[in-house]
Amino acid sequence: MTDNNTRRMTYLDALGLAQREELEGRDDTIIIGEDISLYAAGGAYGDTPANRIRSAPISECGFAGMAVGAAITGLRPIVDLTIANFIYLAADPIINQAARLRYMTGGQFKVPVTYRASMWHGQANAAQHSDRPYPMFMNIPGLKVVCPATPEDAKGLLKAAIRDDDPVIVFEDNDLWGKKGDVPLDTEFVVPIGKAKTHREGTDVSIISVSGCLRHALKAAEDLARDGISADVVDLRTLLPLDNEAILGTLAKTGRVVIVDPAHRTMGAAAEIAAIIVEDGFDMLKKPVKRVVTPDVPIPFSPPMEAPLYPNPSKIAAAVRELM
Amino acid sequence: MQNNLGSEAYFRMLKIRGFEQAVTQLVTEGEVPGAVHTSIGQEAAIVGACMALNRDDYISGTHRSHGHPIGKGAELAPLMAEILGKVTGVCKGRGGSMHFTDTSVGSIGESAIVGGGIPIATGAALTAQVKGTGQVALTFFGDGASNEGVLAECLNMAAVWKLPIIFFCENNGYAAVTPAAISHGQPDVAKRGEGYGVPGIIVDGQDFGAVYAATQEAVARARRGDGPTLIEAKTYRFDEHCVGLFIKGGYRSAEEVNHFRNERDPVTLFRNKLIADGMTDGDLVEIEGRVASLIEAAVAFAKDSAFPEPEEAFELVHASPIPIRR
Numbered sequence: 001m002t003d004n005n006t007r008r009m010t011y012l013d014a015l016g017l018a019q020r021e022e023l024e025g026r027d028d029t030i031i032i033g034e035d036i037s038l039y040a041a042g043g044a045y046g047d048t049p050a051n052r053i054r055s056a057p058i059s060e061c062g063f064a065g066m067a068v069g070a071a072i073t074g075l076r077p078i079v080d081l082t083i084a085n086f087i088y089l090a091a092d093p094i095i096n097q098a099a100r101l102r103y104m105t106g107g108q109f110k111v112p113v114t115y116r117a118s119m120w121h122g123q124a125n126a127a128q129h130s131d132r133p134y135p136m137f138m139n140i141p142g143l144k145v146v147c148p149a150t151p152e153d154a155k156g157l158l159k160a161a162i163r164d165d166d167p168v169i170v171f172e173d174n175d176l177w178g179k180k181g182d183v184p185l186d187t188e189f190v191v192p193i194g195k196a197k198t199h200r201e202g203t204d205v206s207i208i209s210v211s212g213c214l215r216h217a218l219k220a221a222e223d224l225a226r227d228g229i230s231a232d233v234v235d236l237r238t239l240l241p242l243d244n245e246a247i248l249g250t251l252a253k254t255g256r257v258v259i260v261d262p263a264h265r266t267m268g269a270a271a272e273i274a275a276i277i278v279e280d281g282f283d284m285l286k287k288p289v290k291r292v293v294t295p296d297v298p299i300p301f302s303p304p305m306e307a308p309l310y311p312n313p314s315k316i317a318a319a320v321r322e323l324m
Numbered sequence: 325m326q327n328n329l330g331s332e333a334y335f336r337m338l339k340i341r342g343f344e345q346a347v348t349q350l351v352t353e354g355e356v357p358g359a360v361h362t363s364i365g366q367e368a369a370i371v372g373a374c375m376a377l378n379r380d381d382y383i384s385g386t387h388r389s390h391g392h393p394i395g396k397g398a399e400l401a402p403l404m405a406e407i408l409g410k411v412t413g414v415c416k417g418r419g420g421s422m423h424f425t426d427t428s429v430g431s432i433g434e435s436a437i438v439g440g441g442i443p444i445a446t447g448a449a450l451t452a453q454v455k456g457t458g459q460v461a462l463t464f465f466g467d468g469a470s471n472e473g474v475l476a477e478c479l480n481m482a483a484v485w486k487l488p489i490i491f492f493c494e495n496n497g498y499a500a501v502t503p504a505a506i507s508h509g510q511p512d513v514a515k516r517g518e519g520y521g522v523p524g525i526i527v528d529g530q531d532f533g534a535v536y537a538a539t540q541e542a543v544a545r546a547r548r549g550d551g552p553t554l555i556e557a558k559t560y561r562f563d564e565h566c567v568g569l570f571i572k573g574g575y576r577s578a579e580e581v582n583h584f585r586n587e588r589d590p591v592t593l594f595r596n597k598l599i600a601d602g603m604t605d606g607d608l609v610e611i612e613g614r615v616a617s618l619i620e621a622a623v624a625f626a627k628d629s630a631f632p633e634p635e636e637a638f639e640l641v642h643a644s645p646i647p648i649r650r
Contacts, residue, residue, distance in 0.1 A: 061474050102641070109427070
């Protein structure tokens with residue numbers, strides 16, 4: 001449904017709209033990244049002045065670090081790292097500088113920088129282009145980490161990240177780029193960082209979802225409903241900080257939890273969510289926590305090997321049935 | 325040289341020397357937590373660079389952190405308190421010796437990640453350019469950091485975007501205890517600029533006047549919008565890589581160290597120059613006395629200050645706070 005205040009658009013267009021609004025509507029934002037000149041030529045940044053659109057050489061560590069220097073001196077940089085694996089080349093300035101400079105300087109700085117990283121996976125790009133690296137950054141105090149799963153949240157969380165006075169990494173799910181949804185057109189619309197969203201109310205089992213797994217969780221919930229199983233589906237949206245209240249709230253409703261996380265099993269986001277449930281909600285659990293995640297193997301190139309590795313609706317439904 | 329410039333430069337060089345000597349003494353007294361790296365021997369390079377900058381120009385630096393903000397004009401007492409981990413420290417006890425930052429004089433961060441300050445200053449130069457403030461940035465780094473890839477990345481981007489920045493290498497010949505001779509394909513860091521379209525200048529880092537003149541020219545070029553300059557100051561670290569470090573077997577000869585201490589001390593060389601230029605011994609003794617009092621006061625302030633409460637570890641993590649999980 002579309003009304004005058006929303007428009008149906010793709011996840012990618014929602015990200016583009018957020019970025020354009022924050023570039024055109026302020027004079028302290030700047031975008032830095034590879035191939036930016038191409039997008040600028042296509043009109044992606046509207047009438048943003050050219051000196052705030054920086055098409056960078058392939059120097060991820062350098063420009064990710066420059067963005068920190070720019071952020072602490074009065075700009076609000078958006079760094080487009082494109083494919084999420086490239087964030088490893090920029091990890092030093094993000095971790096050692098962006099996340100810590102405010103703290104290490106006794107509060108002399110704020111560090112309002114946004115890093116965009118798109119998680120390409122499920123598209124036969126092999127292990128160097130298919131990572132979902134957000135768990136590593138959840139272990140870095142000083143950062144904030146968001147993973148929008150819908151076009152509306154893509155717009156609202158990217159805008160919130162750009163406006164936030166701390167470093168935020170926006171991990172986008174590239175699988176969602178073409179998916180459509182209704183997106184608020186209000187230029188002041190933001191989705192608060194740190195707040196989960198319940199997408200479906202249920203009473204028998206909680207499906208707690210991370211990133212693009214939301215659509216699989218909702219499909220599984222639909223299938224389970226036909227068998228009389230009522231699933232509560234929660235999308236965390238932000239991974240640092242985690243919304244503990246929402247995690248324990250859905251647990252209180254159902255007593256059974258399946259966590260769906262496209263990261264690898266060992267030390268994935270699901271591991272921390274499970275720990276919160278066990279530490280703070282053990283008495284509410286009727287059954288052990290289950291995780292539907294990606295196994296601990298590098299992502300292979302060949303599609304018949306790759307596709308079965310990720311969470312999907314049938315794996316989620318099967319995990320739920322084991323708890324019933 | 326004008327007397328007021330000379331006396332200010334001498335004042336700043338002596339402040340660095342005196343500060344470092346006092347810190348070294350505090351280490352031997354067991355007052356200093358963590359590692360400490362001193363800049364004794366490198367004062368002319370630091371002050372020559374800083375004196376060519378305005379107070380609101382930006383500097384970033386290295387784990388050998390103390391001299392840079394002092395050279396830029398920072399108050400000594402909050403720096404000394406930081407070294408002792410006190411709540412009155414310039415970074416409220418969260419940074420320590422390797423991470424001095426004093427934004428009141430444009431010091432936007434020393435970094436214990438070798439080369440880490442280079443993109444930070446390059447980004448500050450980007451801000452100055454985008455906002456049209458007329459400020460410039462200068463990043464201090466060592467011969468060790470010159471082998472980090474991020475220097476190449478930033479030289480190139482600064483050249484492409486004509487950023488108002490000076491890449492200032494304090495080449496003291498040793499990356500910790502590894503001689504440049506076994507880690508550089510050729511001895512001159514400055515020559516690496518040309519490959520990126522950045523002019524490279526070599527100066528005698530023990531000669532305040534030479535460093536000051538070269539940096540002034542680079543600053544003027546940056547302010548004109550003509551882009552970055554790479555300056556390499558050939559200098560020497562008189563003391564060990566860090567205070568208290570003893571390397572068995574030795575990585576540099578006593579003769580070499582003694583040569584620099586006796587013949588190439590930048591403070592002594594500059595004092596002689598000021599006398600030759602007409603300042604009196606009395607003028608200089610007055611400055612020396614003033615510095616001694618400042619150092620004494622800084623040490624007393626640091627010692628008298630309180631430590632932070634353990635709970636303060638949970639403050640200042642974010643500008644827009646989120647719940648801290650314990």
